[in-house]
Amino acid sequence: MFGVMLSALVALMHWYIWKRLVKDTMRRGRARRVLTVLVVVLAMLVFATLTLPRLIGVAASGWFAWPGYIWFGLVVYLFLTLLVLELPRLALRPWTRRTPLEATATAPVPPGASPPAETTPAAESPQPAEAAAPARSAGQGVSRRLFLARSTGLVASTAAVSLTGVGMANALGPPDLLRVPVRLPNLDPAFDGFRIAVVSDIHLGPLSGRAHSERIVRMINETSPDMVAIVGDLADGSVDELGPAAEPLRDLVSREGTFFVTGNHEYFEEPFVWLRELDRLGLHSLRNENTVIRRGGAAFDLAGVNDISGRLVDDGPDFDKALAGRDSSRPTVLLAHQPVQVSEAAKRGVALQLSGHTHGGQLWPFHYIVDAQQGAVAGLSTVDGTQLYVTRGAGFWGPPVRVGAPPDITVLSLRS
Structure with missing residues (x-):
């Protein structure tokens, strides 16, 4: 459709x-x-x-x-x-409209018909220049x-x-590097200043290859993050063709590692083959599951849900499964590709959801349509007590054009 x-x-x-x-x-x-x-x-x-x-x-x-x-x-x-x-x-339009006199002057004469008879007396007949005036006006x-x-x-x-x-x-240049502080309730002071590098919508494909992913990896590593979160839409093609372009992701360096959740584009071609490839590259895929991030005796929960499009291949989001077993006394950070998924996260008391998908609208003024469909386009907001951060993504889909929505990589600094 x-x-x-x-x-x-x-x-x-x-x-x-x-x-x-x-x-x-x-x-x-x-x-x-x-x-x-x-x-x-x-x-x-x-x-x-x-x-x-x-x-x-x-x-x-x-x-x-x-x-x-x-x-x-x-x-x-x-x-x-x-x-x-x-x-x-x-x-x-009225300025370009012909008067009735102009229309009559230029009206075609049917075949075989004679021109209209001259009714003006010869003495009063217009001069040639005057006769040509209607034609000039036409x-x-x-x-x-x-x-x-x-x-x-x-x-x-x-x-x-x-x-x-x-x-x-904008689209082909380096992504903006944004630094955003986020205060989380119940976050242990041991995590104060914990940095999460968030990137989404890399969209490896016919127009974006290995050089694109190498630049993203270099920019992220230069921020020395504690953790990297890739929230979907990595590639538009098969592992056989785009696997080499994704290989630089193995060079991402952070203390807690790199975590990945699926986006809608993952389900367009070989989703499970791509997940195996990312595991091989050292990325941790969170498929409706969670893990604990620890620092000494302190901890917070990190969870990830599959994209909505996964329902097409019986691999859709399952929030109850993704959030099962977490400790309600500490905050939960959820990775979910589409911002609209925050409504389910808020029902379950998630402290912070990290999303992409929107590209910030990519082509102004389409961000108004994206906002109406997703409820958020870019940046930090709060939905029913759950904070939502939406990155504009580091790549593009379709035209290599971004108007009013430059690409970005965001480093979130958690505050207790």
């Missing part, structure tokens, strides 16, 4: 862009036909980029994934800016429409290219 809806939306956006940037701005002719074919080819490129990597593999799709996804990002902002510009187009009406269409097209194109360019610089 998601694929059908996305395909319909892509087709609609390309039709609308063709209408406003090609049909409305150009007269019939060869150039218009060429640009029409180009728009169709680019639409097919987007469809291929969204579907073929899973069929032919990540390595074979790299050559068209880059232009396909970049064009997809540009299409999104062309579509949005053109929609916004519909308002001034409507306001200026031409001005056409010129105004073309001028308005071309002007709005130019403004939309400039804005879309600028936004996409800035967004690419």
Whole structure:
């Protein structure tokens, strides 16, 4: 269903862009036909980029994934800016409208019919320059429409290219390193200042490979964390193709180790093969289970639940199982990919949930939709007594574009 809806939306956006940037701005002719074919080819490129990597593999799709996804990002902002510009187009519409006299002057004469008879006396007949005035006015009406269409097209194109360019610089650049203090009730003073490096949505795939994961590992290690939490969506592809890109994760260094929970993308391809690979790399997967983090005689509970998408393969979240056996006198930190899962965590008295999934919205203004669906987009908030921290993620999905939502790696400092 998601694929059908996305395909319909892509087709609609390309039709609308063709209408406003090609049909409305150009007269019939060869150039218009060429640009029409180009728009169709680019639409097919987007469809291929969204579907073929899973069929032919990540390595074979790299050559068209880059232009396909970049064009997809540009299409999104062309579509949005053109929609916004519909308002001034409507306001200026009367300025482009022809008068009845102009319409009559330019109305075609049916085949075989004679032009309208001249009823004005010869002595009062207009001069040639005056007779040409209605025709010039009609031409001005056409010129105004073309001028308005071309002007709005130019403004939309400039804005879309600028936004996409800035967004690419954000997405492909190093993630922001955020440091956020979090006060937990009942946390033993022995854990005061305990640092958890939180990263999510790395999204290894056709556009992000080994260099991407190496940079993330280097940035995390430079913070000297006590623990690393990877909260889902590591890769978009098979272990055979993307396993080498994930190998740098074995070099993550922290006192308590690295813990991982599944995201929705883990269930798109080989979820259990990926879990075995991560175990081999030294990451501890928390699959509806918990463990105790100790410092001397003090402790807190760390739990993890599977992503909601795991239900498709009978591997969904089980909060009761994940939180079984914990000590209610000490705080529990829960790893859960989707922020919306916090409602179940709050019912069970979890002190802090760490999540990703949202990408911070990735492409403004879609963060409003994400917020409505997930209840949180990024940062620290409180839901029914449970604190929720949502990272914007270190990678991207689809277009290598982030507007208003730069990638991040967060180091949380627990406070007693």
